[in-house]
Amino acid sequence: MPSRARVVVVGAGFAGLTLVRALRGKPVEMTLVDRRNYHTFTPLLYQVASALLDPSEVAHPIRGIVRPIRNLEVRMAEATGVDLAGRRLLTDVEPIDYEFLVLCTGSTTNYFGIRGLAETAFGLKDLEQALALRNQVLRRFEEAAWTADPERRRMLLTFAVVGGGPTGVEFSGALSELIRGVLAKDFPSVYIRDTRILLVEAAGHLLGPFTPLLRESARRTLTRRGVEVLLEKQVRAAGEDYVELVDGERLAVGTVIWTAGVRAGDLAAALPGDRGRGGTLKVESTLQLPGHPEVFAIGDLAAVVQGGQQLPQLIPPAMQEARHVARSIHRALAGEPAEPFRYADPGMMATIGRNAGVAEIGPLRFSGFPGWILWLGFHLIQIVTFRTKLVVLVNWAWNYLFYDRPVRLLVRAAAHESQARAAPDAQLD
């Protein structure tokens, strides 16, 4: 038996997991590298940030997920670069040799160098950020409970969500529910009417990729739930207690949540070649790195252009690209050339809190309760394991019936956690 081809997959997001599943039992030896020991179900991160779900309900240990895949080993490490000539992935632990390399390390928050933003704003792209945001919201309310000065209290209780895409819409809706449904009861001494949620969007409408009908439905629903939607407003600076708009207006804001941009993760910067939007890696139509047919880049990390447009950084393209790469590796082993990738758009959806959502599937449009039911069902089906699904369901049902957020804890792992030198789970920002 000839030795089996070594496939190294970097990143255990939706792309990476789809790929290793597609290559299960195939004549390859896979190594899956991730800097975390868990996969994150990113569509529900905003629910962790709004204290509805526990971390373990949106994250799942990678080793548990890939346990049935016998031709795979997992290595926890941060990928730091690629020795393309020597065909070795460089990591913060040891290098790993490959015959095929698939890069799918995803994207991270893009602050575009806006003054003060990286230092003071909260992102919502990974579990650590979601927990930090949850803690910040709760801390601001605790601070407000101490504050006699009404102006300072209003500042502490004003939250500016920047970016009117799905993440911004979903989080501002959930934040409104958290505050009106739960914190209003927890903080009798604080004037809940001092609380403001601003949703700031540069374009003239929310949810850019959706049809005008659904955009308008989302805006109406949010407004009805107490979110102030500010359209055609751009942020040019931010600080601990303010944001400044391009038109010169300065808003007293205690927390800025930035959902208005993503960029490719740091690994992209360590690679040669042309860039797409946000530092993404330009790839051939076959998803191969130009000049390196043995290296693929997919998912949020890659700039895949189709019909003159770069594909959106969403889960469906990432998963379809992963399946395409699995087929390409299979073809390469048989001596066949790679084929171009074609994206089939399955539609999209977003939720705006309890009972309201929007969805576009082919020619169909849904909003309000039907949109929400679609969103709920789709995501419940997607969640990785039965157990997670069950506990998520219990939590959702509880929240729906009793309107009480169960997990509003201000907590973090402390002690030696932070002292562990160069540990793979060290802080990311």
Place this chain on the structure above:
Amino acid sequence: MPSRARVVVVGAGFAGLTLVRALRGKPVEMTLVDRRNYHTFTPLLYQVASALLDPSEVAHPIRGIVRPIRNLEVRMAEATGVDLAGRRLLTDVEPIDYEFLVLCTGSTTNYFGIRGLAETAFGLKDLEQALALRNQVLRRFEEAAWTADPERRRMLLTFAVVGGGPTGVEFSGALSELIRGVLAKDFPSVYIRDTRILLVEAAGHLLGPFTPLLRESARRTLTRRGVEVLLEKQVRAAGEDYVELVDGERLAVGTVIWTAGVRAGDLAAALPGDRGRGGTLKVESTLQLPGHPEVFAIGDLAAVVQGGQQLPQLIPPAMQEARHVARSIHRALAGEPAEPFRYADPGMMATIGRNAGVAEIGPLRFSGFPGWILWLGFHLIQIVTFRTKLVVLVNWAWNYLFYDRPVRLLVRAAAHESQARAAPDAQLD
């Protein structure tokens, strides 16, 4: 109506919560001060550390718990001292005036100044420590998966639990289950037989306060589950990869878990007066601070001597003391003097993992499965809210049926969490 007496309670542990509940609706205005926004159900912390439970299953938001208590407000702050003459509690936010002050800030890990211990060992006294320990255990396995050197791998996979009291016994039993039941499946490439769990105890037996029969039952059960029980061994130094015993033996150990001592929290050091064991505050038989009848100290913070012996730092004395102080404050408002406190011992129990526990209730002794069922029932009843109970039950049932730890995530809140200057939830150690 005369203005109502101001009662300030510091610490929302079992003592603090019992006290404010006992004073609900009484003619006092209470302020409950805690540096955290949640109460911790400490008996189950070891289950967080062994990746069985989520933080939100052993912690609950204080404001949610005390919501029905109308004559109470909550303030999140770290108490830094007491101005006894001016009758003001000093905090890291603002001082708070009191007419009655009840100190119940509990205890923390005592490293007794043993060389290297505070820097490298993991405690198990609060939620942050439990999460840090969980992350450490998982990280050690991830490191071992990278390690070809068998000696180094054995070091990484050796865990020394120091202290053979209930916490040490419970955690070493749970750790054995985590490793044999779950991690053995997650880490096929790592030799699980390289894993060692040492339980190190200075006395000649485990579970000192229990009868010899139950001590021996616990030792046998642990040994059968793969825990090596080392009796009459004391630690004199510890480092990143070893512990050193008083007899000169040096063990290659990747993680030291220290459950062998507690001391009063930092607030005690800021107060005058005599000390009991571990820096606890000596109080009168009425639980009042000598010379300050308006100040009470109870729970783990206080040295309450009865029959010549200091009461153990356990939940039952703390709760009984809290009820006594509530009565004393009520009597003081009526102009009556405080009465001495009398402790009624309700018995004690500990668990050693699945299906095994020990319990002493009055003249009765239970071990094995009956001891475990008693432990389980007692703790389920105690857990603060129905929801928590329900989710804990789902998790336990899942674990029991499928032997899969759901929450083995290496995660912490990052980003701005750590940058928040002087935030009340900043790191504790």
